[in-house]
Amino acid sequence: MKLLYAAALALGALSLGACAHGNGRTVELPGGGPTHDEAQANDRPNFFERMTGRDNRQNVGPCPLMGVLYDASRVVEFAAPDQERYANINFTGEMEGVHGLCRYIESDPITMSISIDMSFGRGPAATSEHKVYRYWVAVARRDRAPIEKQYFDVDIAFRPGQSVVNHTEEINHIVIPRAQADTSGENFEVLVGFDLSPQQLAFNRAGKRFRIDAGTNANASSN
Numbered sequence: 436m437k438l439l440y441a442a443a444l445a446l447g448a449l450s451l452g453a454c455a456h457g458n459g460r461t462v463e464l465p466g467g468g469p470t471h472d473e474a475q476a477n478d479r480p481n482f483f484e485r486m487t488g489r490d491n492r493q494n495v496g497p498c499p500l501m502g503v504l505y506d507a508s509r510v511v512e513f514a515a516p517d518q519e520r521y522a523n524i525n526f527t528g529e530m531e532g533v534h535g536l537c538r539y540i541e542s543d544p545i546t547m548s549i550s551i552d553m554s555f556g557r558g559p560a561a562t563s564e565h566k567v568y569r570y571w572v573a574v575a576r577r578d579r580a581p582i583e584k585q586y587f588d589v590d591i592a593f594r595p596g597q598s599v600v601n602h603t604e605e606i607n608h609i610v611i612p613r614a615q616a617d618t619s620g621e622n623f624e625v626l627v628g629f630d631l632s633p634q635q636l637a638f639n640r641a642g643k644r645f646r647i648d649a650g651t652n653a654n655a656s657s658n
Contacts, residue, residue: 508530551606551627
């Protein structure tokens with residue numbers, strides 16, 4: 436299990452009460468919680484029930500926004516960095532979307548689990564059937580600098596003759612502390628992207644693009 440701690444607080448296995456759809460925005464599912472304060476007080480789960488995922492109350496607010504940072508959504512590695520042409524490509528990678536779940540009740544911190552959909556390509560210049568890609572996950576206040584940023588590696592194996600691999604990466608425990616019980620998840624965002632060299636970042640920002648048939652090649656596989 437991969438962990439991203441924005442605070443040194445481990446809550447164990449919590450049930451997650453919202454799900455993501457479409458553009459990465461999470462939405463609250465209907466039902467599942469008390470409808471007024473008295474019912475909530477009478478039906479408040481005890482500590483054991485909360486820790487074992489038997490707390491069915493609704494989240495107290497929306498989940499944080501989740502998304503892929505555009506400038507870091509793609510990576511292209513050339514065998515010779517000064518030759519930006521298709522025949523010189525070693526490997527490529529592209530993040531196609533991020534979605535996930537969140538949970539927070541009363542004054543609890545926000546606990547999240549996310550999935551990142553990725554496609555990886557092996558280019559004409561590649562001499563290996565393995566490539567380790569590095570990416571990051573950041574938690575930030577909306578439109579502000581990250582509160583916490585952590586890096587992860589994903590080792591992708593290409594079968595002989597295979598040029599594309601589709602993969603979903605799971606981050607199972609993100610904790611976002613809240614200053615007050617009424618602090619909404621809408622105040623935060625969870626962003627993902629590839630760890631890029633300055634040259635790779637400049638390549639993306641210039642609008643250049645090479646994509647080795649990601650998601651359409653007959654040899655693509657899902658992990």
